[in-house]
Amino acid sequence: YDAVFLGMGLQGVNALAAKDEDADGVVDAVDYIADIRQARDLSRLPVGRRVLVIGGGMTAIDVAVQSKLLGAEDVTILYRRGQEQMKASLFEQDLAQTRGVKIKHWVMPKKVLIKKGKAVGLRCEYTVEKKGRLEGTGETFDLPADMIFKAIGQTFVDAAGGALELSGGRIKVDAERRTSVQGIWAGGDCAAGGKDLTVAAVDDGRRAAESINAFLKA
Incomplete structure (x- = not known):
């Protein structure tokens, strides 16, 4: 992909x-x-x-x-x-x-x-x-x-085996929700810096979608 x-x-x-x-x-x-x-x-x-x-x-x-x-x-x-x-x-x-x-x-x-x-x-x-x-x-x-x-909290399980850079135990992303690996974005609870709220996850998806669209058109 x-x-x-x-x-x-x-x-x-x-x-x-x-x-x-x-x-x-x-x-x-x-x-x-x-x-x-x-x-x-x-x-x-x-x-x-x-x-x-x-x-x-x-x-x-x-x-x-x-x-x-x-x-x-x-x-x-x-x-x-x-x-x-x-x-x-x-x-x-x-x-x-x-x-x-x-x-x-x-x-x-x-x-x-x-x-x-x-x-x-x-x-x-x-x-x-x-x-x-x-x-x-x-x-x-x-x-x-x-x-x-x-019910004392959840943790991120790194299924990528260390391929993605983490921050605070979650996937490190920039303002456009890009990860350390080109072509991969992340959002929601698995991404570092989030607020663990549904509305924040939706915003992550929007930001990532706009970034992905620009990336594919470049």
């Missing part, structure tokens, strides 16, 4: 840094939301009775609300800092709570509790911010759960 535009988003999911986070019943929120979007019969999707969601962004809100709508009895979002520091807007937080979702602030996961190879709960630790740094207080508590969602 004479021109290629990369807009594959962020495919990786950040780790919880909690013991036994790979246990059965611990699910990547992004993958689950994708399953919801593609499902023809939502009743066939597995959902826990007691659901915990770890994160504070739009993905956390989305998967929490969807879990509640799918029939979960108890859904709680756990966020390591305060309400004002959540990436999800106050409107979205309020919307989730009106749907029956609970939000606990200043807590972080420490260990997934397992029984017979399956997650049955989560051990959490209260957190506090000191001089701008987040620290655990040492005080822990356990929450029962049969489904735990990881």
Whole structure:
């Protein structure tokens, strides 16, 4: 191809840094939301009775609300800092709570509790911010759960094997969304310097399209 535009988003999911986070019943929120979007019969999707969601962004809100709508009895979002520091807007937080979702602030996961190879709960630790740094207080508590969602941010997976120059862990682009390799453009979440918003991704596509058009006509 004479021109290629990369807009594959962020495919990786950040780790919880909690013991036994790979246990059965611990699910990547992004993958689950994708399953919801593609499902023809939502009743066939597995959902826990007691659901915990770890994160504070739009993905956390989305998967929490969807879990509640799918029939979960108890859904709680756990966020390591305060309400004002959540990436999800106050409107979205309020919307989730009106749907029956609970939000606990200043807590972080420490260990997934397992029984017979399956997650049955989560051990959490209260957190506090000191001089701008987040620290655990040492005080822990356990929450029962049969489904735990990881929604603590996504990372770029470099499928190009280092062929493209990166910046801050994402593809480096210029103002026209050109990458370090001639003939390849990138935009959206996978590109460095973006705002992780749909409207920003659309703008990236427009800028890249104009640049590609000029490149092909040159």
